[in-house]
Amino acid sequence: MKPRKLEILREKLKEKDKEIVRLLNERAQISVQIGKVKGEDGIQVYDPSQEAKVHGYLRELNSGSLPPKALTAIFREVISASRDLQKPTTVAFLGPEATFSHLAARLHFGDSSRFFPQTGIARVFDEVEKDSIDWGVVPVENSLEGSINTTLDRLITTPLKIRAEIFLRISQCLISSTKNMKDIKKIYSIPHALAQCQVWLKTNLPNCILGETESTAAAVQMVRGKKNEAAIGSSLAGQMYGLNLLAEGIEDNSSNMTRFLVIGRGESRVTGNDKTSLIFATPHSPGSLHSALASFARRKINLAKIESHPVKNKLWEYSFFVDMIGHVNDKHVKSCLQELKKKTTLLKILGSYPKSEGAI
Numbered sequence: 001m002k003p004r005k006l007e008i009l010r011e012k013l014k015e016k017d018k019e020i021v022r023l024l025n026e027r028a029q030i031s032v033q034i035g036k037v038k039g040e041d042g043i044q045v046y047d048p049s050q051e052a053k054v055h056g057y058l059r060e061l062n063s064g065s066l067p068p069k070a071l072t073a074i075f076r077e078v079i080s081a082s083r084d085l086q087k088p089t090t091v092a093f094l095g096p097e098a099t100f101s102h103l104a105a106r107l108h109f110g111d112s113s114r115f116f117p118q119t120g121i122a123r124v125f126d127e128v129e130k131d132s133i134d135w136g137v138v139p140v141e142n143s144l145e146g147s148i149n150t151t152l153d154r155l156i157t158t159p160l161k162i163r164a165e166i167f168l169r170i171s172q173c174l175i176s177s178t179k180n181m182k183d184i185k186k187i188y189s190i191p192h193a194l195a196q197c198q199v200w201l202k203t204n205l206p207n208c209i210l211g212e213t214e215s216t217a218a219a220v221q222m223v224r225g226k227k228n229e230a231a232i233g234s235s236l237a238g239q240m241y242g243l244n245l246l247a248e249g250i251e252d253n254s255s256n257m258t259r260f261l262v263i264g265r266g267e268s269r270v271t272g273n274d275k276t277s278l279i280f281a282t283p284h285s286p287g288s289l290h291s292a293l294a295s296f297a298r299r300k301i302n303l304a305k306i307e308s309h310p311v312k313n314k315l316w317e318y319s320f321f322v323d324m325i326g327h328v329n330d331k332h333v334k335s336c337l338q339e340l341k342k343k344t345t346l347l348k349i350l351g352s353y354p355k356s357e358g359a360i
Helices: 002-041 048-061 068-086 100-109 121-129 149-157 191-196 198-204 216-222 235-240 288-298 331-343
Strands: 090-094 114-118 135-142 161-169 173-176 186-189 209-212 229-233 244-248 257-264 274-281 303-310 318-325 346-354
Touching (some): 002 068, 048 346, 068 100, 090 121, 100 135, 100 161, 100 235, 121 135, 121 149, 121 257, 149 318, 173 235, 186 216, 191 198, 191 229, 216 229, 229 235, 288 303, 288 318, 288 331, 331 346
Parallel strands (some): 090 114, 090 135, 186 209
Antiparallel strands (some): 135 257, 161 257, 173 229, 173 244, 274 318, 303 318
């Protein structure tokens, strides 16, 4: 009796799958038409503001048992495939393949995009600035280690804009060619990853020798085929290089999070849930910073972040990176920036973009 009931349910699924495939192809045809209109009007294929609105609309529609995160993941790939039908999307990231930067880029843009690893953060900026690649994904800060100064330095000088942000929870894995953790004698990874897992390592593998590499992905590549060695890196790295995940989530602090920025040309439109990043410098006089910050306070503009950054070649002088809630085209934000310009010696808007809904 039960097999018959199972068969009936599977037939129902089959009919639903037929309908889903039909609707996906109809959606794809509409997407192709949208691509033609974009091409005629010179509009970029990837539009983070529009995609943020789509995901928000889908979350509002979802009243069933499918978790919001699962729905977002499904439609991320649907949208990625639709973009590819219009025009292939190219993305530069801090390589090699299977780094956390690569994982963040894939989770944001979807697997239908083309990804190009770069040897450093500066190279990501260079390739997008030269128009060799459409978009770049760069790390800007980690919840435990702080800001990435190389990224901050390039944001000061680049003509590119921040178009989106990505929050990625950093979950470290022990990866090896062997299936038995007892065989491991040496473990490789970047210094930060080794430090982030030190309690776990001392508890579970106290006698192992630790070795440093330039990236977590390089560590995984290094231990391929070696039965007594392991690497600490992402689950993506283990999958990509065909190795075993001996343990997952071995980081000592589960709140370890890295924020990435999507950089490119153009401007993101208002979504109603936006963030604006900017940099400013104040005169070297008492109260100048307080006066600048008062421009935000009077308008009740929330600052999600403010951080001082040394000015190159000027000893003991600092500029300030700020993330504020709101879009540069919001009336109260526009008024704030006009006032701020009069109080600062430097003011650069790094970009307005959809505020991330949380870690992916």
